[in-house]
Amino acid sequence: MDNKKMKKTTKSSIITYAMVIAVYIIVEIMLKTGSMSSLMQGLLVPICVYIILAVSLNLTVGILGELSLGHAGFMCVGAFSGAFFTKVMAEIIPNVGVRLFFAILVGAAVAGLFGIIIGIPVLRLKGDYLAIVTLAFGEIIKNIVNVLYVGKDSVGLHLSTKDAVALKLAEGGEVIINGAQGITGTPHASTFTLGIILILVTLFIIMNLVNSRTGRAIMAIRDNLIAAESVGINITQYKLLAFAISAALAGVAGVLYAHNLSTLTALPKNFGYNMSIMILVFVVLGGIGNIKGSIISAVILTLLPELLRGLNNYRMLIYAIVLIAMMIFNSSPKAIELRMRLVEKFCIRKKKGAA
Amino acid sequence: MTFISYLINGISLGSVYAIIALGYTMVYGIAKMLNFAHGDIIMVGGFAVFLSVNSLGLPPLVGVLIAVIVCTALGVTIERVAYRSLRGASPLAVLITAIGVSYLLQNLALLLFGANTKSFSSVVTVPAIKLAEGQLTISGETIVTILSCVVIMIGLTTFIRKTKAGQAMLAVSEDRGAATLMGINVNGTIALTFAIGSALAAVAGVLLCSAYPSLTPYTGAMPGIKAFVAAVFGGIGSIPGAMIGGILLGIIENLSKAYISSQMADAIVFGVLIIVLLVRPTGILGKKIHEKV
Numbered sequence: 001m002d003n004k005k006m007k008k009t010t011k012s013s014i015i016t017y018a019m020v021i022a023v024y025i026i027v028e029i030m031l032k033t034g035s036m037s038s039l040m041q042g043l044l045v046p047i048c049v050y051i052i053l054a055v056s057l058n059l060t061v062g063i064l065g066e067l068s069l070g071h072a073g074f075m076c077v078g079a080f081s082g083a084f085f086t087k088v089m090a091e092i093i094p095n096v097g098v099r100l101f102f103a104i105l106v107g108a109a110v111a112g113l114f115g116i117i118i119g120i121p122v123l124r125l126k127g128d129y130l131a132i133v134t135l136a137f138g139e140i141i142k143n144i145v146n147v148l149y150v151g152k153d154s155v156g157l158h159l160s161t162k163d164a165v166a167l168k169l170a171e172g173g174e175v176i177i178n179g180a181q182g183i184t185g186t187p188h189a190s191t192f193t194l195g196i197i198l199i200l201v202t203l204f205i206i207m208n209l210v211n212s213r214t215g216r217a218i219m220a221i222r223d224n225l226i227a228a229e230s231v232g233i234n235i236t237q238y239k240l241l242a243f244a245i246s247a248a249l250a251g252v253a254g255v256l257y258a259h260n261l262s263t264l265t266a267l268p269k270n271f272g273y274n275m276s277i278m279i280l281v282f283v284v285l286g287g288i289g290n291i292k293g294s295i296i297s298a299v300i301l302t303l304l305p306e307l308l309r310g311l312n313n314y315r316m317l318i319y320a321i322v323l324i325a326m327m328i329f330n331s332s333p334k335a336i337e338l339r340m341r342l343v344e345k346f347c348i349r350k351k352k353g354a355a
Numbered sequence: 356m357t358f359i360s361y362l363i364n365g366i367s368l369g370s371v372y373a374i375i376a377l378g379y380t381m382v383y384g385i386a387k388m389l390n391f392a393h394g395d396i397i398m399v400g401g402f403a404v405f406l407s408v409n410s411l412g413l414p415p416l417v418g419v420l421i422a423v424i425v426c427t428a429l430g431v432t433i434e435r436v437a438y439r440s441l442r443g444a445s446p447l448a449v450l451i452t453a454i455g456v457s458y459l460l461q462n463l464a465l466l467l468f469g470a471n472t473k474s475f476s477s478v479v480t481v482p483a484i485k486l487a488e489g490q491l492t493i494s495g496e497t498i499v500t501i502l503s504c505v506v507i508m509i510g511l512t513t514f515i516r517k518t519k520a521g522q523a524m525l526a527v528s529e530d531r532g533a534a535t536l537m538g539i540n541v542n543g544t545i546a547l548t549f550a551i552g553s554a555l556a557a558v559a560g561v562l563l564c565s566a567y568p569s570l571t572p573y574t575g576a577m578p579g580i581k582a583f584v585a586a587v588f589g590g591i592g593s594i595p596g597a598m599i600g601g602i603l604l605g606i607i608e609n610l611s612k613a614y615i616s617s618q619m620a621d622a623i624v625f626g627v628l629i630i631v632l633l634v635r636p637t638g639i640l641g642k643k644i645h646e647k648v
Contacts (some may be wrong), residue, residue, distance in 0.1 A: 061447070067447065067450075120572040120635050121629070124633070124636065125632060125636055126636075127446075128383075128389060128446075128587070128591065129587060129591075129632060129636060129637070131389075132583065132587045132628070132632075133582060133628070133629055133632055135580070136584065136625035136626075136628050136629055137629070139621060139622065139625050140622045140625050140629075141623075142628060143618065143619060143621055143622035144619075144622060146618060147616065147618050147619060179596065186424070196625070200499050268404075271610065273580065277454055280451070281451055281454065284447055284448065285450045285451070288445075288447065313464070313465070313466050316458065316462040316465075317462040317463060317466060318513075319462075320455050320456075320458035320459035320462055321455075321456065322460060323452075323454075323455035324437055324452055324455035324456060324459065327441070327448050327451050327452040327455060328437070328441060328452065330448070331441060331445060331448035331449075332440040332441050332444055333442075333443045333444060334440060335440070
């Protein structure tokens with residue numbers, strides 16, 4: 001019956017998966033033949049991290065329709081809990097791969113939990129107020145991580161917010177989270193292959209969610225909250241669900257990020273609001289609610305400053321100008337009208353040519 | 356005595372936040388957009404004064420005047436080039452454009468002035484006051500900051516209440532369509548709002564750099580965010596709200612730096628914001644808008 005014809009959404013999902021796998025194969029071939037610069041090789045894992053972040057933020061911004069400026073905060077939670085787990089479990093689970101697998105689960109769970117805890121109060125607010133509160137939570141998380149000291153010795157775990165000495169570790173004890181110095185000596189276990197697998201898992205989760213009954217309920221809330229409520233959709237529950245999944249996936253990205261570095265610190269650069277804004281830029285330029293767009297824009301916008309590296313000091317300037325120009329070209333009512341007119345002209349000419 | 360001196364310093368810092376927040380809140384009220392680049396206009400104001408006073412050797416007041424003129428021109432230009440063409444576009448698109456403008460200003464400053472911290476010599480010439488037999492010293496910067504904040508507040512309120520342009524601003528913020536029908540030049544009014552907001556940012560930049568004498572291309576970013584928090588805190592769109600929010604924020608920040616932990620001060624400020632918004636979802640003086648079906 002209908003089974004022969006694929007559903008439009010299934011087809012779109014398969015194209016997305018195929019796109020990711022194709023890129024993976026191309027990159028692997030380039031790696032094997034050695035035609036990729038070491039600079040580009042260093043960028044492979046970060047690009048995977050950014051893709052997961054962008055796709056997961058798209059769930060909050062595009063599908064749920066709430067502007068979040070605190071996505072980096074969830075990434076920070078995931079990164080630190082994941083790295084903490086790998087450090088603590090070093091003796092119990094000696095195999096790095098297995099440990100990383102569990103670290104990813106832990107990172108996702110903790111970040112998801114934070115998503116729920118933060119989501120309950122935050123999702124009561126709307127629009128710009130919600131944006132500023134998510135920003136505030138992101139900054140608070142970063143701040144707290146910077147004064148957090150956790151150590152481990154034969155007795156168990158010690159926690160302090162003052163300094164490493166206040167942990168009162170027994171002999172042979174080890175400071176794991178050292179305040180502003182962060183976590184050092186995380187195994188360098190993130191690989192491009194793992195990144196691609198995590199991207200595929202993220203895509204699988206989000207695209208299945210979007211095309212399910214739950215996803216339609218979430219989009220109904222986005223499109224008209226009151227109408228959705230009046231047909232019996234539990235607003236809080238669905239909002240929270242989307243927010244928590246988005247946070248958990250950001251946590252996964254954080255774990256991947258943490259295991260790509262030898263020292264993990266919570267700086268304004270990597271976990272501050274600037275990072276959240278950068279991810280938001282990926283989502284908006286890729287097209288709000290468009291998963292494929294998020295992936296493409298995350299790749300292009302990460303590569304763009306690197307490709308412009310030859311221009312040295314001018315590269316961020318050019319990036320800013322490109323950003324403004326693209327936004328105006330994409331969203332300005334006049335530019336849209338102009339584009340429509342151009343397309344119309346082009347189509348008419350084409351028709352004439354055919355006739 | 357130490358408590359009072361912390362409190363006064365807090366009010367002084369809060370006054371700077373309040374002046375910045377006024378610009379934020381006016382632009383939000385009228386153009387319905389978060390101008391993320393507002394913080395960077397502060398930085399531009401700082402550099403304008405730095406160049407004219409420290410490098411060219413002009414008198415401080417002339418330097419401040421130059422900063423105000425430069426920032427006003429900059430604010431109006433940004434509005435004309437970047438934001439006006441996006442009027443009617445989705446709020447998110449405008450937000451990202453504002454972020455782009457912020458990056459642009461920061462990187463432009465980075466190219467022109469370099470990343471090194473410039474030591475800014477204070478432009479305030481008012482002497483410090485010693486009170487309570489020398490136990491309490493109020494610096495000239497503090498006095499000037501608090502006084503300018505009060506003057507700006509009174510001036511702005513009078514401007515909005517008494518002048519035609521001010522009334523036009525109120526009308527545009529209330530209902531843009533109806534304002535157009537009443538013959539108000541909406542584009543002109545929005546440009547004027549940006550001009551005033553940017554001029555205030557210039558003043559704030561001078562005061563901020565005089566109190567905390569270091570200047571980098573990123574100087575404006577954090578105060579900008581804090582002032583945004585202050586504006587939301589007081590109820591975004593409300594002018595007295597921005598004032599109250601700014602001053603409260605400054606006091607909370609300074610007291611928590613002094614008594615709790617200097618590293619945690621930002622977290623405490625943001626924490627208070629969250630609590631206030633949970634109790635009053637539209638800020639202290641914000642208007643509650645009921646959504647109709």
